[in-house]
Amino acid sequence: DIQMTQTPSSMPASLGERVTISCRASQGISNYLNWYQQKPDGTIKPLIYYTSNLQSGVPSRFSGSGSGTDYSLTISSLEPEDFAMYYCQQYDSSPPTFGAGTKLELK
Amino acid sequence: QVQLQQSGAELVKPGSSVKISCKASGYTFTSYDMHWIKQQPGNGLEWIGWIYPGNGNTKYNQKFNGKATLTADKSSSTAYMQLSSLTSEDSAVYFCARYEFGVLDYWGQGVMVTVSS
Numbered sequence: 001d002i003q004m005t006q007t008p009s010s011m012p013a014s015l016g017e018r019v020t021i022s023c024r025a026s027q028g029i030s031n032y033l034n035w036y037q038q039k040p041d042g043t044i045k046p047l048i049y050y051t052s053n054l055q056s057g058v059p060s061r062f063s064g065s066g067s068g069t070d071y072s073l074t075i076s077s078l079e080p081e082d083f084a085m086y087y088c089q090q091y092d093s094s095p096p097t098f099g100a101g102t103k104l105e106l107k
Numbered sequence: 108q109v110q111l112q113q114s115g116a117e118l119v120k121p122g123s124s125v126k127i128s129c130k131a132s133g134y135t136f137t138s139y140d141m142h143w144i145k146q147q148p149g150n151g152l153e154w155i156g157w158i159y160p161g162n163g164n165t166k167y168n169q170k171f172n173g174k175a176t177l178t179a180d181k182s183s184s185t186a187y188m189q190l191s192s193l194t195s196e197d198s199a200v201y202f203c204a205r206y207e208f209g210v211l212d213y214w215g216q217g218v219m220v221t222v223s224s
């Protein structure tokens with residue numbers, strides 16, 4: 001199985017700050033990389049698909065980039081509703097695997 | 108609007124089985140794969156498998172072969188996952204999620220399964 005290593009595991013940040021979360025795959029995944037957000041109430045929604053494509057309805061302050069084994073999610077200016085857990089997920093090979101998550105916390 | 112409504116929390120005994128449901132609405136149930144994902148506290152997300160309700164085809168993460176069985180009822184637009192021979196390692200929140208073009212685009216609210224005597 002492809003291992004997905006997400007860093008950092010937690011990140012204190014302030015409103016309006018720009019933050020970047022990283023995700024490294026144990027082998028190349030050809031940009032087959034998604035990002036998901038999980039709110040404190042447990043609800044999960046997709047943010048970015050195929051590395052850099054914004055899911056419908058997701059604010060433009062979210063962006064994704066990367067290639068090969070290294071990918072990142074950037075939030076350009078943090079809003080109160082962005083404090084949540086974030087997971088990367090590869091779907092290049094089966095089984096699809098997720099990173100361990102990054103908890104974005106209010107500083 | 109697309110909605111996936113999952114069944115309620117379960118408290119079950121070790122060695123028993125449990126069947127949880129995921130009722131879909133707002134789209135054509137038979138046209139999209141339904142995936143299932145496990146989340147244990149502090150352990151992130153783990154993919155269990157998927158079912159295509161249109162024909163009942165399934166695919167499982169090898170780790171869950173023999174543990175999880177996925178089925179779907181087209182008449183009620185409901186997907187099911189049965190977990191068998193339960194142990195404490197099966198205590199988790201289980202999500203269903205619709206799949207389209209590589210993305211799990213809609214998720215259920217999750218079902219907490221607690222295995223305890």
